[in-house]
Amino acid sequence: MLSQLETYLRAEKLPHIWCPGCGNGIVLGSLVRAIDELNLDQDQTVIVSGIGCSSRAAGYLDFNTLHTTHGRALAFATGVKLAKPELNVIILTGDGDCTAIGGNHFIHAARRNIDLTVVVFNNNIYGMTGGQYSPLTPPGKKATTAPHGTIEPNFDIPRLAQAAGATYVARSTSYHAAQLTNLIIAGIRNKGFSLIEAVTACPVGYGRKNKLGNAVDMILWQKEKAVSVKQAAKMEPAELADRIIIGELYKGEAPEYTAMYDQIIANAKTEG
Amino acid sequence: MNSLSHLKPAEIVLRQKWCKSCGICVALCPKRVLALDGRGKISLVDTSLCTKCRMCEIHCPDFAISIEEVQS
Amino acid sequence: MSQVVEMARLMQGNEAIAEGALAAGVRFFAGYPITPSTEVAEIMAEKLPAFGGKFIQMEDEIASMAAIIGAALTGLKTMTATSGPGFSLKQENIGYACMAEVPCVVVNVQRSGPSTGIATAPAQGDVMQAKWGTHGDHPIIALCPASVRECFDITVRAVNLAEKYRVPVILLTDEVVGHTRERVVLPDVVEQINRKKPNVPPEHFYPYRADEDGVPPMASFGDGYRHHVTGLVHDEAGSPAASPQVTENLVRRLVDKIDRNAADIISYEEFMMEDAEIVVFAYGGVARSAKRAVKEARQLGLKVGLFRPVTLWPFPEARIEAVAEKIKAFIVPEMNLGQLRLEVERAAKGRIPVKGVHRVNGELIPPREILAAIKEVR
Numbered sequence: 214m215l216s217q218l219e220t221y222l223r224a225e226k227l228p229h230i231w232c233p234g235c236g237n238g239i240v241l242g243s244l245v246r247a248i249d250e251l252n253l254d255q256d257q258t259v260i261v262s263g264i265g266c267s268s269r270a271a272g273y274l275d276f277n278t279l280h281t282t283h284g285r286a287l288a289f290a291t292g293v294k295l296a297k298p299e300l301n302v303i304i305l306t307g308d309g310d311c312t313a314i315g316g317n318h319f320i321h322a323a324r325r326n327i328d329l330t331v332v333v334f335n336n337n338i339y340g341m342t343g344g345q346y347s348p349l350t351p352p353g354k355k356a357t358t359a360p361h362g363t364i365e366p367n368f369d370i371p372r373l374a375q376a377a378g379a380t381y382v383a384r385s386t387s388y389h390a391a392q393l394t395n396l397i398i399a400g401i402r403n404k405g406f407s408l409i410e411a412v413t414a415c416p417v418g419y420g421r422k423n424k425l426g427n428a429v430d431m432i433l434w435q436k437e438k439a440v441s442v443k444q445a446a447k448m449e450p451a452e453l454a455d456r457i458i459i460g461e462l463y464k465g466e467a468p469e470y471t472a473m474y475d476q477i478i479a480n481a482k483t484e485g
Numbered sequence: 486m487n488s489l490s491h492l493k494p495a496e497i498v499l500r501q502k503w504c505k506s507c508g509i510c511v512a513l514c515p516k517r518v519l520a521l522d523g524r525g526k527i528s529l530v531d532t533s534l535c536t537k538c539r540m541c542e543i544h545c546p547d548f549a550i551s552i553e554e555v556q557s
Numbered sequence: 558m559s560q561v562v563e564m565a566r567l568m569q570g571n572e573a574i575a576e577g578a579l580a581a582g583v584r585f586f587a588g589y590p591i592t593p594s595t596e597v598a599e600i601m602a603e604k605l606p607a608f609g610g611k612f613i614q615m616e617d618e619i620a621s622m623a624a625i626i627g628a629a630l631t632g633l634k635t636m637t638a639t640s641g642p643g644f645s646l647k648q649e650n651i652g653y654a655c656m657a658e659v660p661c662v663v664v665n666v667q668r669s670g671p672s673t674g675i676a677t678a679p680a681q682g683d684v685m686q687a688k689w690g691t692h693g694d695h696p697i698i699a700l701c702p703a704s705v706r707e708c709f710d711i712t713v714r715a716v717n718l719a720e721k722y723r724v725p726v727i728l729l730t731d732e733v734v735g736h737t738r739e740r741v742v743l744p745d746v747v748e749q750i751n752r753k754k755p756n757v758p759p760e761h762f763y764p765y766r767a768d769e770d771g772v773p774p775m776a777s778f779g780d781g782y783r784h785h786v787t788g789l790v791h792d793e794a795g796s797p798a799a800s801p802q803v804t805e806n807l808v809r810r811l812v813d814k815i816d817r818n819a820a821d822i823i824s825y826e827e828f829m830m831e832d833a834e835i836v837v838f839a840y841g842g843v844a845r846s847a848k849r850a851v852k853e854a855r856q857l858g859l860k861v862g863l864f865r866p867v868t869l870w871p872f873p874e875a876r877i878e879a880v881a882e883k884i885k886a887f888i889v890p891e892m893n894l895g896q897l898r899l900e901v902e903r904a905a906k907g908r909i910p911v912k913g914v915h916r917v918n919g920e921l922i923p924p925r926e927i928l929a930a931i932k933e934v935r
Binding site: 223226255256257259261271272275276277278279280281282285288289290291292293294295296297299300317318321474477478480481482484 | 585587606607609611613615616617619620621623624625626627628629630631632633635649650653778779780781783784785786787788789796797
C-alpha cells in the first residue's frame, strides 16, 4: 500500500524528474518495498548513488542519502561502511555509472566482499545526457555517439560481479517488479557484496532511436525476453543469446570485509 | 456466486498530479479496470472488476496508483 | 626532586604527519601508495587499529578521496596522503568535499613534476593546483610545514581547521620535509577542534543553513538527522536546486566561508623582519635554506628578514601588502617557476621589485643561491 511506502519517500519532491514511462520509478518502487519488508531503520540506512538518471533516485528517498560523483558511489560507500559497519548501505547506480567510469571501484568492492547492496538500473544507455552508448548498449544499436551503430560487446554485469568476488548476484527486470523486490531483500540480507541488476527501460533516450516502441512495448519486451535460471539451464547458448536470464544467479560464502577489519582491531588492542 | 465476493472492497487511490500518462498500468491490468482520461491521466473504468492484483501499483513508475485496503 | 623526562625521537616528516593525525583524532585513513608519501599510509596502517581506527588501501587515489569523504560523513576525522599524480586524480572529489562541506585532510608530499616527473625528488610545483586544481569557484585551505616538528603541529592544525570550517584542508609539503629526519619532542596532548553539531531537533534541521560564522552545523549519518548530501547546487535542505538565486548564494557563501575567516586561518612566521629592508618569502623545505641565507646575510651586515607563510591558501596578502610598504624588495625562492612569486607580486601591487629564485631541477635550493639573490637586490 502506498500509504505505507510514502514514509520512505521524500514525497514533497515528487513527481520525479524521470520521463514518462521511464522504468526507474518502477525499480525505485521495488526497492522501497524491499526496505519496507525488512523494516530497515531509516536513520541507520545510507543510500549512496553516483551520477545519472538512476542515481537521482537517492534524492527521492527519505534516508541518509549521498549523491556522489560519476562512477564513484562504491568508493564513497566503502568509506561509509568501513567507518560505521552498523549502517545498512545500499548503492543505486546505472549501467554506465557502474561499469564504465565506475568499473574499477565495482570490481574492487566486489573483490573485498564488503557488505554493500548494489542495485544497478540497467537501461542500456546514458540517459541523463541524452542517449550516448554505454558498455551495456547491445552491438548494432544506435546512440547519439554511435550514429552508425555500436560495435562494442557488452558486459554481463552479474557475471562480472561474481568473477570479482561478490557473494550474492541476481538479475530481474522492471516487468518482474515483485521478483525484483525479493532479490533486493535477499541481497540486503546477504552479509557481503550483493549485486542486483534491474533491467529497465529508457523510452526517450534509447527506445525511440532504436524503434523499440513506447514504454508499454519496452516493458512487455522484458516480459517476453526474460527466462528463469531453471529455463535457461535447459536452453542452448544460441537460444540464450538474446534472452535475459533472471532470478538469483549466484550465492556464495566468503569473509566479509568490515568483519575482518574488526578482527584486526581486536587483535591490535589485545597486543597493545 | 461471484468469485470475487470473498475479497474485501479495494480502494484504488489515484494521484493524477504525479501521473505521466505512460499507459503501463492500463496495458498491464488483466481486468481492464483502468484507462487514461481526456487529459491522458489515469482514471477508473470499472472498479468492481478489480482483483487487487496490484500489477498497476507495482508497475507505475510514478507512484500514481495504489490499492489501499478499506477497513470494513 | 622528580624530573619529567621528555622523550626525544628521531623521525621523518612523513612519520610526524601520521603522528599528528593520530594525536588530532584522525581515525580513518584511505590511501594509495605513491612516492614520496607512502610512509604516511604505512604508519597509519600500522597504528590506526590500536586506536580503534580504520585503514584501507583503496584501488586508486580517486577512490581513496571518495572513501575519506564517505567516512567523514559518519562522523570520523579522516585523512589521505599522496603526491602530484595522485593529487591530480583526487581533484574532482576534492571539489565534492568543498561543495558538500565535508571536513577531511589531503596530504600532498610534492615531488618533481609535471606528470610522473621524478618520484624521489622535491618540488613545489603543486601550489597553484592546491588552490585551483578542482573546477569552479570553491573554498580551500592549504598549509605548509617546514620542519619535522611542524609536520606534527600543522597536521593537527589541518585537522582542526577542516572540522571548524567544514572544508578539505591540503597539507602541502615536499619530499625534502617529508623525508628529512630530525630530533623532535612531541606533545602528549594537543588541542582538538570538533565540528559543530546541530542544536535543533531533526524536524527543524537544515543541513546547509549556516551560522553567523558562515559554517553550517554538521550531522553525521546515523545521528537521526537524515538528509541529502550532493555535489549538485543545493538549497539549505540539501535538495538539488538550480535557480540563479540559490546558486549565487551557495557559491558565494562557500567561498566567503574561508575569506571572511582568513584572520583565524592564516598563520606565518616572521624572522628578523623588524628592521628588514629585504625580505625573503619562502615556504616548506626552501624556507630552511632561506633562513640560513638570511642569517648569513645578517652577518654581512645586510638587513634581511624571512617571511615564512604556513598558510599558503588563503594567501596572506594583507600582511604582504603591509610589508611591501616598508621594505625595498622581496626575494621569492621556490622549487617551481614562480607560483607564489606571482601572488607576492600581486599583493605588493608594484611597489617594490619581487625577485624570484626558481629551481625545477629536482634539487633543494641551497642557501648560497638565495644569498646571491639578496646581494643582487641590495
